Amino acid sequence: METNALSTPNRPLPLAAQQDDDEIxxxxxxxxxxxxxxxIISLTLVVAMVTVLIVLSLTPIYRASATLLIEQKKANVVSIEQVYGLEGSGSEYLQTQFELLKSRSLAERVVNELGLTTHPEFDPRQQEAPLIDIKGWISQLNPKQLIPGEFPEDLEAETGPSEEQIFASVVRQFMRRISIEPQGKSQLVNVxxxxxxxxxxxxxxxxxAQGFIESQLEASMAMSADASAWMxxxxxxxxxKLKEAETQLQNFREQENLVDIDGVSTITAAELSxxxxxxxxxxxxxAEAESLYRQVQSMKSGGWRRLATVSAVLGDPLIQQxxxxxxxxxSKVEELSxxxxxxxPAMEAARTELAAAEASLRGQVEQVVAAIxxxxxxxxxxxxSLRSSVNENRAQIQDISRKEYQLREYQREVDTNRALYDTFLTRLKETAATSDLETVNxxxxxxxxxxxxxxxxxKPLIVLLATFxxxxxxxxxxxxxxMLNNTFKSTDDVENKLNLPVLGILPLVKKKDRKQVAHLFESDKDKSFSESIRxxxxxxxxxxxxxxxKVTVVTSSVPGEGKSTVAANLAIALGQMESVVLIDADMRRPTLAKNFDFAVGTPGLANLIAGTAELSECIQNQYGIDMISAGAVPPNPLELLSSPRFEALIEQLxxxxxxxxxxxxxxQAVSDALMLGTLANALIYVIKSDDTAIPLAEKGVGQLLQSNAPVTGVVLNQVDINKAKKRGYSYGGYYDYYGYSEGAKS
Incomplete structure (x- = not known):
């Protein structure tokens, strides 16, 4: 045991302390x-057993399946779908048929035919109330109960559900039991x-399945009847409309006196051409006559001789003659002259002949000019005249064109109405002839x-899943x-989190020995505890x-971690080898006088520092060591501990x-430990196993180290060894198993 203890303070820190805390x-x-x-095993077994019991109490559900073939297009002689714009083709059509199979109207039809409103599985009046009525419990929380007066639904609840409500409830339940499953990409569907x-x-x-076929047939016949009535x-x-159009056409013909507008328009067009x-x-x-006329007019001023030079005049045969x-x-006159x-007389006859020739020529020129x-x-x-005729013919043609356009319009209206009338008449006759033809899809x-x-x-799957x-x-x-238990559970936790050596561990003391725990080492009733103190x-x-x-301070993070117990038992253990004095410096919650049954009013540390008592009066000797209790609880403990008189007392001791x-x-309670650490040569930090929070201890140790306190190591107190062994924790080097076993036997 001593060899293991010797190696404990100088044990090197594990590698885990040097790794990143974020690593898993x-x-x-x-x-x-x-x-x-x-x-975990117990929870799994309990859940498995409960699941088995629940599964055995469940009612088995059976599934019946009928197979339908849904054709994408009806074999109708008359395509009523064309009238309504419904074409039975494509995936949308099949999906529509699947939804019709799950329709409420079809479910109501089956409920009525099979009388499911009185079937025990659906009738709420025949069903047993559940052991835990959650709905009833929720209804009790209805805020309307806090309002005085009666509501219609409250009266309804008192008298029970009506037949309509029962029927609606049964239909809803039955619809939840229906499932439609298409078979791949085929037209087969399982109901x-x-x-x-x-x-x-x-x-x-x-x-x-049969109700779907019958409803489709009824819908088809109803559609045919509706289509016939509509047509x-x-x-x-x-x-x-046809009669009105024909009347308008005939009236227009009679009003305009039209017999054959095509022949009239043809003659008029030929005449115009x-x-x-x-x-x-x-x-x-x-244009030609105007040209000659302009030439003649331009030559008139020059006399008839000049007119005779005009080409049109000159070209006349008589003029030439x-x-x-x-x-x-x-020439004859010139020759005779x-x-x-x-x-x-010859000359006069010749001149008379010349004058007659000139007169004839002049007269002829004037005649030609007059003719031009x-x-x-x-x-x-x-x-x-011709232009007037053309304009008159053109106006006549335009008038005929207007009449022709209006006539064509009347004729087109008549033809359109006649075509529609003939189409609907033919369709109506076909529909009437095939109205009794029963075809389904x-x-x-x-x-x-x-x-x-x-x-x-x-059941096996449910039990397996529940167990898993x-x-x-x-x-x-x-x-x-x-993760939530962020406490120190092993010495490795202490070394990894605080980087401090573990001086030892103290086992959890039995309940019957806890009253004497302050001097349990001296009584040696718990061998394992005594060996741990050693x-x-x-x-x-x-x-x-x-x-x-020389001076050792024992402290902890918060009260209740056992620091006073560790200090007292450690002092008694050291007293077996050396002269030791134990001082209770926790003047706010002193425990030394109570644990060792000091007389009431025994002076202690507070009295000694305040100068109201002598050292000999404050020292009490028990179990081979001297003890100084806290004395009278002062209002200012920190001022007393930080006074020069306390420092002088330590030097004296x-x-x-x-x-x-x-x-x-x-x-973490007060700052007394920080001040006491400055006077100590060693400081022992007590941590309660599986109780002290790691951040709390880290903060306390950090404050002590910042104050240059000589933190020597940690004592892990109240360790439940049996529980720790079950958890897989090992305390080799810190705990004497032989001593523990001996203590257990005794």
Missing amino acids: DLLKLWSAIWRRKWA QVDMADPRMAANAANRL NSRLSELRT ATSNRMVDARSAR FKANEAQAK KRYGARH ERNYRLAVANEQ ARVVDTATVPTTPIKPK LAALVGVGLSLLLE TVRTSLVLSGMDKPH KDKYDRIIIDSPPT
């Missing part, structure tokens, strides 16, 4: 699960009904048979408890081999005793 330690998780394995009564389930499935009314309207051609010729003749006669007469004198002017006026008049392929094997509950989930929940709860004593002595720890053990207040 699988071994640690497995250890947490393994420590609670029996709890399934789940019930506790297998025979009734088969009847319901068959009635659903009759529509046919009457079309007949009236011929007149237009003549007008083109007349325009050309007028008269010009030749004039030229001949003129050379032989005869002016008064010679007359031709021009005639051409202009002819052109104007579905047929039963396989009828439902009475099932022999229930589909649910799947229970084990999973148990593991989860174990890990959750491990281990702590050895660790403390060996940690100060080079420089003995150092000369008198080999060891001074000081029971200090907790670090």
Whole structure:
């Protein structure tokens, strides 16, 4: 035992303390699960047994299935769907039929036919009330109960549900039992009904399938009747419109005196074409005559001689002949003038002949010019006459075109109404002729048979799943408890979290010995406890081999962790080898006087520092050591402990005793421990196993180290060894198993 204790203070820190806290330690998780394995197994077994009992009490449900073939298109002679715009093709059509199979109207039909309102499985009046009526409990929380007065639903609840309510409830329940399952990409569909009564389930499935076919047939016949009625009314309207259109057409013909508008429009168009051609010729003749007329008019001022030079005049045969006669007469005059004198009869005859030729030529020129002017006026008049004829023909054609357009419009209205009337008349006759032809889009392929094997509950699967989930929940709860239990449970936790050596562990004391725990080491009733105190004593002595720890302070994080017990028993153990004085410096919650039965009013540390008592009066000797209690509880303990008189007292006690053990207040309660640490050579930090929170201890140790307190190590107190062994914790080097076993035997 001593060898193990010697190695404890100088034990190197484990590698886990140097790793990142965020890393997941699988071994640690497995250890947490393994420590609670029996709890997990117990939870799993209990849940499995309860599940078995529940499953055995469940009512088996049977499923009956009938197979339907749904054709995508009806074999109708008359396509009524075209009238309503419903085409029976495509996946949407099949999906619609599937939803119709689950419709409320079809469910109501089956409920009525099978009388399910009186069946025990559906009738609420025949069903037993559940052991735990959750709905009834919730209804008791209705706030309307706090309002005075009666409500209709309250009166209804007193008198019981009506027949309508029962029927609606049964229909809802039955609809929840129906399932439609298409078979792949085919047109086959399984109509399934789940019930506790297998025979009734088969009847319901068959009635659903047959009811669907009958409802489709009824809907088809009703649709045919509706279509016939609608077409009759529509046919009457079309007949009236056709008569009105024909009357308007005939009235228009009589009003406009139209017999054959096509022939009239053809003659008028031919006349317009011929007149237009003549007008083109007349325009050309007028242009030509106008050209000659303009030439003649421009030459009039020059006399008839100049007019004779105009090409149109000059081209006249008579003009050319008269010009030749004039030229001949003129040459004869010139010839005779050379032989005869002016008064010679030959000359006079020749001049008379010349004058007659000139007169003839002049007269002819004037006639030609007059003819040109007359031709021009005639051409202009002819052109104007033809233009008037063209305009008149064009107006006539436009008028005929307007009449033709209006006539065509009346004719088109008549033709359209006649076509619609003929179509509806033909369809109506076809519908009337085939109205008694019963065609459906579905047929039963396989009828439902009475099932022999229930589909649910799947008892083995339910038990297996419940057992698995229970084990999973148990593991989860174990890990959750491990995460929530953020306390020190082993020496490894202390070393990893605080980086301090563990001086020893103290086992959990039996209930019957807890009244004497302050001096349990001296009585030696608990061998394991005594050996543990010796281990702590050895660790403390060996940690100060080079420089003995004269002043040792014992503290903890919070009250109740056992620091006073550790201080008292450690002082008694050291008193077996050295002179020791135990000082109770926890003047706010003193325990030393009470634990060792000091007389009431015994002076102590407070009196000694305040100067109201002598040292000899304050020292009480028990179990081989001197003890100084806290004395009268002062109002200012921290001021007393930080006074020079307390420091002088410690120096005085150092000369008198080999060891001074000081029971200090907790670090998280007051600051006394921080001040006492400055006067100590060693400081023992007591941690209660499986109780002290890790952050609390880290904070306390951190405060002590910041104050330069000589924190020597940690004592893990009140360790439940049996519980720790079950959890897989080992305390080798800190605990003497031989001593524990001896103590257990005694």
